[in-house]
Structure formats: C-alpha cells, structure tokens
Amino acid sequence: MKVFDLHCDALLKLHDDRKRSFTNHPALDVNLERLKEGNVSLQVFAIFVEPEIPSDEKFQTALEQIDLFHREVVGKHDKVKKISQWNDIHQLKEDEIGAMLSLEGADAFGNDLTKLRTLYQLGVKSVGLTWNNANLCADGLGEPRAGGLTELGFEVVALNNEHKVWTDVSHLSIRSFWDVLETAKYPIASHSNSKAICSHRRNLDDEQAKAIFRKNGLMGMVYSPPFVNNTEVATTDDLIKHIDHLCSIGGVEHIALGSDFDGVSTFVKDLDHSGKYQILIEELLKRFKEEEVRGFAYKNVLNCLPK
Template identity: 60%
Template sequence: MNIIDLHCDALMKLQEGKGRLRFADAPELQTNKSRLHQGKIKVQCFAIFIEPGIPSDYKFQAALEQIDYFYQEVLGKNPDMVHIKEWSDFDCLKIGQIGAMLTLEGVDAIGNDLMKLRMLYQLGVRSVGLTWNNANLAADGAGEPRGGGLTLFGKEIVDLNNVHQVLTDVSHLSDKGIWEVIELAKYPIASHSNARALCQHPRNLTDEQVAAMFNKGGLIHVVYHPPFVKESGEVCILDLVKHIDHFCSLGGVKQIGLGSDFDGISTFITNLEDASKSHNLINELLKHYKEEEVKGFAYQNFLDRRPGIGR
C-alpha cells in the first residue's frame, strides 16, 4: 500500500552534513531513498526548517541552501525521485517513482518580505506553516508563552496561500493562531499533529480544534514523535493507532493522513524507527479498519482533498 508522508526534516540533515550525506542511502537519514522505497512511500514531503538561533540576515540564504540540496542531492542524483510542483503531479507518478514536494516549516526565513514567499512558491513550496515553536513576525508558535495569534502580516501570508492554492499548516502554531488559520485559510492542514485528549502536549490539537478542522474540510496527519503520542513510557504502534481512533470518533475517517516527522526526531515508536518500517503501521491499522479506510489514511484522503482537485 502506497503512503504519502507529509513531513520530514531530511533537508535540514543534508544541510548540516555539508555534502557528506548521500540521500540515496545515508544511514543517518531516516527518509533516505532506499528506506522510502522499502516503506512504499509514494510521496515524501520535505520541510524547509531554519533553526531560530540562526542570524536573521542569513535565514533566507539558509532556506535557499536547503532547497539547493533538494534540487541537487534529492532530485538531481536520483532520477526516480520526481518533483511535485503542481497538485495534478500526484496523478502522473509511475511505478518505481517517488514524488517529492517542498514545504515550509515556519516563515522566519522570509522576514517581512512577501516577495521571498512568492519566490519559494516558484521553487515548489506547496505547504506553509507560519511558525515553528517560537514566535516570529507572522504568529506565535506553540512554545511561545504569550500565546498570541496571527499578526496582520501572518494574515497576509494566509491570504497569499489561498490565492496560490497553497496549504496553510497549523502544526506548531499557538492555540489562538490555529483558530485564526481555521477561520481564514481555504486549505488548512495539520501536517504532523496528534490528539491532545490522549497526550497533553501543546503541539497536539484539542477536540474542538479537530472538529473545526474537519468541518472546514482540512486534513490532520498524525505524527510519529513519541512525546506527542504518549506522555510517558515506551510507545508502541498501537498507541499511535489510538490517536487515529480518536480522530475517527470525531468524524474524520476521510480526513486523516500520515506525517512522520522523520529526521526531525531522535526518539522513536517501537518498530517505527524509519521510513522502511512504515508498513508495520499499515499492517496494524489493517487489524482495526477496513482496507479502504486504511488506504484513505495512507494516501487517498490527501489525494481526495488536495487544493484544486478535491475542494
């Protein structure tokens, strides 16, 4: 069963490796090409993530460096990796090919310059999260004690996403920011978030937020990061399935997807340590759900609701 994974941080690792890591098979990458093939990942989304501590005047350059690694190392050296730049491109992938789509995790890199965001669209970014955990010029993140929502600039970004049929990602936003995105965005999504009702973490979504996302037509992709799955103890795949169960109980059986966060995490769910193990999750889901429902979680729900196609 093919899988669309909406979030990984391989570009950050490639940048940190300064050319020493081969995307094809570097063991340091949980989402290297070999592991993606083994796990039947049909589309992998690659986040551009810039650490908050990087000087402001270097952040856009750092983002461009990650994009360069995407073009040169991920795509350039691997003909079976196919760039997804348009929503219709998902329908053109052939057997043996893996789609690769750029996303932006936090808009720190653009400062207050929407021209830079438009440039990122042109380079292939199709999903934009306003923040990581910190606050920036667009909004407060989940880790900002102030808990503010979107600034006027942040609302401009959402408007621009709407015009360009780009997803607006609520993962990492403050609670207030999440509510404002749900109100303003035509294409809201949570690329890697779980249920706060099962795991009390500010990165997870409340039941009220989940219901509002589903009512707006948005998708929620569960994340494999253990602290977002279970508050303590060893975390197994069944613990992650419980989050899917919970989202289904809130009416989201056709609006759930997967967003591993591989290469951005250093602890793992048992038997789900890298992309090659993805079918351990699929096999567990098949014990609890109909095959058509599991296909939905794995890839079809996203395909049915992508901008310009399913909405």
C-alpha cells in the same frame, strides 16, 4: 500499500552534513533506499531554518536547503519526481516517488512577501507560519504571550489561498490556530496528534481537529513518543489510539501520516525510519477496513488537495 508522508526533516540533516547521501545514508530516517522499502510514494520535505540562524542569513539558509532538495533528492534520482503542481501527484507512476517542499516557519522570509512568492515558485506547496517560537507573522505554541496572527500573518494566509498552498497549523499557538482556521482555505496539521489521547502541547484538541475536518483539511499522525503517549517509549498500538479517536469524531476521511522523521530523537517501536511503514500499515489493517487504511495511507491526501 503505498504511503504518503506529510512531514520530514531530512533536508535539515543533509544541510547539517553535506557528506550525507540521500541515496542510502544511515543517519537519514528518510532516504531513497528506505522510501522504496516502505513503499512511500509521496514524501514532503520541510525547509526548517533553525532559530539560532541570524535573521539576515535565514533566507539564504532556506535557499541552500532547497538547492540540496533539487540537487541531492531529485537531481540524482530519476525515479524521484518533484511535485510542482498538485496534479503532479496524480501523474506519479507506480515506480516513482513524489518529492514536495514545505516551509516550517515564516522566519525564512521575514516580512518580505517577494521572498515568499519566490519560495512558491521554487516549489513550496505548504507553509507553516511558525515553529514553536514567535515571529513577524504569528505566535507559535512556545511563545508565553500566546497571541495570534499579525497583519503580516493574515497577508501570508491570503497569499497561500491565492496560490492554492496549504497553511500548516502544527506549531501554532491556540489563538494563531483559530485565526488561521477562520481565514485559510487549505488548512492542514502536517504532524500533530490528538490531545484527547495525549495532552502534549503540540497535539490538537477535538474542537481544533473538527474545525480542520470541516475545511476538508488533513491531520498527519506524528510518531514522536512524547506526542503519542507523553513518554519516550511508544508502540504502534499507542499511535493507533489517536487514529481511532479521530475517526470517532468525524476524521476518517481526513487522517493522514506525518512522521516527523529526521526531526525527532525517539521513535515509536518498529517505526524508526520510513522503511518500516508497512509494519504500521499491517497493524492498521488488523483494526480498520482496508478502504479506511488506504485513506489514512494516501487517499485522504488525494481527496483533500487544493482545487
């Protein structure tokens, strides 16, 4: 069964060490060899500019990661196709892999919306306003004051709406989350689990999850054990508890997969890189109807794309 994955940090690893090859470097949880092995048909690649990068170098760092995406991920592999428009996902052939850009944190463009529009033009189809820290747009969940969106943040959401770009809530403070849900046409949580099952700060409570479902959004299940069961050791059974619960509150058509591969240091057992995806699919098929599993794997994403 084919799989869509809404979040990985492979570009960060490629940027940290330019000698790594996207084709098959073993340090990459997500590489071409592993995507093929796991039957991943769409992979979203996050642009993540680390907090310690000086402000005047952040946009350049984002551009460098985008350059690596175009040269190393797409440019060297005929069967990897850049997703520039949402319809490109529907046009993928059976032997092709779609590659799409997302932005994890508005720090990359500061308060310059021309830079944001440029990122759209370069292929960014999803924007998360923050990582854990606060920035000029919003407070992330690591900011003690726990504020919401700024005027600039609301402008960014409006631009996302205008350009039919997802607004990703996965790292937002609670107040920022609700500000986004009130204004975003296309909200998603690319890599967040259920707080009812695991009360990690990065997970969403039932009211947050249901708000995303009502807006025809998506929740991508993340495979980092602390987000799964608050330990460093988790199994696929533990992960499936999140899916089961979210289904029980109306999420069966809105659950997706968002591994966070290459952004985590510990893994769910038997799910430590994208080549292992079919192990998860097999476990899901033991517990859910095949059509539901197809939804989690890829169909829900197809049905929730911006229109």
